[in-house]
Amino acid sequence: xxxxxxxxxxxxxxxxxxxxxxxxxxxxxxxxxxxxxxxxxxxxxxxxxxxxxxxxxxxxxxxxxxxxxxxxxxxxxxxxxxxxxxxxxxxxxxxxxxxxxxxxxxxxxxxxxxxxxxxxxxxxxxxxxxxxxxxxxxxxxxxxxxxxxxxxxxxxxxxxxxxxxxxxxxxxxxxxxxxxxxxxxxxxxxxxxxxxxxxxxxxxxxxxxxxxxxxxxxxxxxxxxxxxxxxxxxxxxxxxxxxxxxxxxxxxxxxxxxxxxxxxxxxxxxxxxxxxxxxxxxxxxxxxxxxxxxxxxxxxxxxxxxxxxxxxxxxxxxxxxxxxxxxxxxxxxxxxxxxxxxxxxxxxxxxxxxxxxxxxxxxxxxxxxxxxxxxxxxxxxxxxxxxxxxxxxxxxxxxxxxxxxxxxxxxxxxxxxxxxxxxxxxxxxxxxxxxxxxxxxxxxxxxxxxxxxxxxxxxxxxxxxxxxxxxxxxxxxxxxxxxxxxxxxxxxxxxxxxxxxxxxxxxxxxxxxxxxxxxxxxxxxxxxxxxxxxxxxxxxxxxxxxxxxxxxxxxxxxxxxxxxxxxxxxxxxxxxxxxxxxxxxxxxxxxxxxxxxxxxxxxxxxxxxxxxxxxxxxxxxxxxxxxxxxxxxxxxxxxxxxxxxxxxxxxxx
Ligand code: C2E
Ligand code: CA
Ligand code: CA
Numbered sequence: 001x002x003x004x005x006x007x008x009x010x011x012x013x014x015x016x017x018x019x020x021x022x023x024x025x026x027x028x029x030x031x032x033x034x035x036x037x038x039x040x041x042x043x044x045x046x047x048x049x050x051x052x053x054x055x056x057x058x059x060x061x062x063x064x065x066x067x068x069x070x071x072x073x074x075x076x077x078x079x080x081x082x083x084x085x086x087x088x089x090x091x092x093x094x095x096x097x098x099x100x101x102x103x104x105x106x107x108x109x110x111x112x113x114x115x116x117x118x119x120x121x122x123x124x125x126x127x128x129x130x131x132x133x134x135x136x137x138x139x140x141x142x143x144x145x146x147x148x149x150x151x152x153x154x155x156x157x158x159x160x161x162x163x164x165x166x167x168x169x170x171x172x173x174x175x176x177x178x179x180x181x182x183x184x185x186x187x188x189x190x191x192x193x194x195x196x197x198x199x200x201x202x203x204x205x206x207x208x209x210x211x212x213x214x215x216x217x218x219x220x221x222x223x224x225x226x227x228x229x230x231x232x233x234x235x236x237x238x239x240x241x242x243x244x245x246x247x248x249x250x251x252x253x254x255x256x257x258x259x260x261x262x263x264x265x266x267x268x269x270x271x272x273x274x275x276x277x278x279x280x281x282x283x284x285x286x287x288x289x290x291x292x293x294x295x296x297x298x299x300x301x302x303x304x305x306x307x308x309x310x311x312x313x314x315x316x317x318x319x320x321x322x323x324x325x326x327x328x329x330x331x332x333x334x335x336x337x338x339x340x341x342x343x344x345x346x347x348x349x350x351x352x353x354x355x356x357x358x359x360x361x362x363x364x365x366x367x368x369x370x371x372x373x374x375x376x377x378x379x380x381x382x383x384x385x386x387x388x389x390x391x392x393x394x395x396x397x398x399x400x401x402x403x404x405x406x407x408x409x410x411x412x413x414x415x416x417x418x419x420x421x422x423x424x425x426x427x428x429x430x431x432x433x434x435x436x437x438x439x440x441x442x443x444x445x446x447x448x449x450x451x452x453x454x455x456x457x458x459x460x461x462x463x464x465x466x467x468x469x470x471x472x473x474x475x476x477x478x479x480x481x482x483x484x485x486x487x488x489x490x491x492x493x494x495x496x497x498x499x500x501x502x503x504x505x506x507x508x509x510x511x512x513x514x515x516x517x518x519x520x521x522x523x524x525x526x527x528x529x530x531x532x533x534x535x536x537x538x539x540x541x542x543x544x545x546x547x548x549x550x551x552x553x554x555x556x557x558x559x560x561x562x563x564x565x566x567x568x569x570x571x572x573x574x575x576x577x578x579x580x581x582x583x584x585x586x587x588x589x590x591x592x593x594x595x596x597x598x599x600x601x602x603x604x605x606x607x608x609x610x611x612x613x614x615x616x617x618x619x620x621x622x623x624x625x626x627x628x629x630x631x632x633x634x635x636x637x638x639x640x641x642x643x644x645x646x647x648x649x650x651x652x653x
Pocket of ligand 2: 430488520551
């Protein structure tokens with residue numbers, strides 16, 4: 001009681017409020033006669049230190065106007081301080097729990113919610129109403145289910161019940177590894193639960209959507225091509241394997257297509273890298289637009305794309321027409337950086353499971369088909385054919401042997417005469433390559449393309465040029481006038497910046513000059529990518545005295561415009577037209593037209609492949625001056641035979 005009035009001591013209650021003098025427990029007990037049980041009061045000194053006392057007061061009525069009380073004080077300072085500590089810790093904990101973004105929930109053994117933080121209701125917005133202390137987990141989950149919060153739960157009642165049962169089972173005996181949960185708003189939660197010592201099931205739910213998205217980006221980067229967003233080679237192969245694996249007997253067949261852009265290098269060269277990228281992106285977009293939903297479209301790398309068409313019972317012809325239609329649309333003209341481009345593509349088509357049972361085999365065979373598209377195919381699309389494989393292995397065998405033959409000087413040259421159709425006199429020779437392999441002659445129509453493909457064309461041309469110069473020199477040395485020798489040069493040679501120098505140095509030792517040469521180029525050369533270089537080379541050889549002939553005229557793609565830009569001296573009418581000239585109106589018309597074009601451009605004409613007198617006479621009558629063919633002379637390597645030909649030979653009309 002004194003403390004209540006004493007200046008150095010204050011009597012306070014638990015919340016720190018000062019207790020007025022008449023409210024001091026003993027006084028109140030006296031005044032009211034009430035029992036006081038375990039009231040806690042504090043004695044606070046000037047330095048704000050407390051002693052805590054527990055007060056019990058028991059009033060006794062002694063007689064009518066006398067009341068006594070028994071008051072006991074127990075010093076509970078230690079307990080009180082401990083209690084205060086604990087209280088502030090739990091306050092801290094609950095602040096922490098409310099602050100963390102993760103949802104925290106504890107359920108008792110009966111599955112009733114005994115603790116949760118605000119994040120729980122925030123994360124599960126669609127079941128927030130059901131989240132209350134005492135609510136059962138099952139009911140909370142059901143509320144979420146009813147609002148479609150769990151996409152993984154399925155749509156039917158059965159599916160949802162099964163999902164619920166699984167979820168509750170996982171809750172009852174939580175697994176070591178966290179459980180993933182997908183919410184309908186697109187978020188991913190990770191649930192970690194644990195049974196506490198006291199039997200509570202305590203769980204943390206974390207929003208890992210951002211993590212998932214990052215993981216997804218990494219996965220996409222690994223699976224897709226960065227430039228076009230199409231599936232990459234690795235993923236494409238995996239999808240093929242997966243498709244092949246699930247393919248049952250009788251399921252029908254699907255198709256794998258490898259697409260290759262023709263001359264993509266040109267696009268890059270003319271438009272620069274960005275232009276090339278834009279081109280590839282446009283091709284990817286067009287492929288996507290023109291394929292169906294179930295098709296897989298991939299960029300295998302560089303300018304190579306691929307399609308996986310599902311096993312929808314494709315026949316060879318159906319696959320061919322489907323792919324042809326796609327290629328046609330992808331190859332529509334397109335404008336990039338102010339330029340109009342006309343894309344061209346080659347496509348190789350294989351059917352699975354017929355043409356291959358592994359992804360690797362299918363891709364390889366699709367490549368084989370692309371490779372063989374010169375032989376068959378519509379707008380660049382060709383089908384795989386097992387026979388192609390044999391052809392391919394023959395080609396690679398031949399290429400190895402040809403390399404050897406060129407290195408060992410075993411390819412020979414034969415000269416075939418060109419004849420004046422009006423006078424019957426010898427005019428010139430064409431030099432043709434001859435290769436005898438193990439006793440069999442291999443046609444240059446077979447080995448020249450191989451030389452071109454396996455980068456031996458320059459060596460081959462050089463060899464033929466050297467041998468032709470030597471043969472020509474020997475004929476001259478024996479006093480003959482063999483005329484010019486026409487040399488067939490391949491694109492690689494013609495595009496070589498050193499062409500003129502090289503040719504000069506090959507001719508020189510034999511005393512042969514450009515004036516002794518005619519250079520035969522095919523029409524494809526004219527539309528080649530290194531066209532500019534070729535044109536410059538041809539112009540220079542002409543300046544030095546060589547003539548230029550356009551070979552196989554009428555079979556390629558050269559337009560009349562090319563005839564103007566590429567100055568040539570001679571058109572060689574292809575032998576396929578000559579062959580039909582007497583029996584096919586079309587052939588005759590073409591031959592006449594070529595002769596007329598040549599005449600009006602003031603260019604010479606050579607008809608090749610003349611085998612009959614009547615053909616020769618017809619051509620002569622149309623104004624073709626020079627002819628070449630078995631009728632006059634078969635290609636000949638032996639110098640004595642050539643001498644015999646030159647020795648006063650004349651075609652007698
Ligand atoms: P090409 O330049 O059109 O050569 C003419 C081809 O027709 C030669 O075939 C020749 O033997 C053949 N020929 C000539 N007269 C007749 C005839 O009356 N009837 C028939 N049916 N054929 C006749 P070859 O020698 O088999 O050469 C085929 C092709 O190979 C040549 O066609 C040419 O494009 C290429 N080639 C030949 N030698 C060389 C060469 O040294 N270098 C290059 N780059 N290509 C060559
Ligand atoms: Ca020729
Ligand atoms: Ca020809």
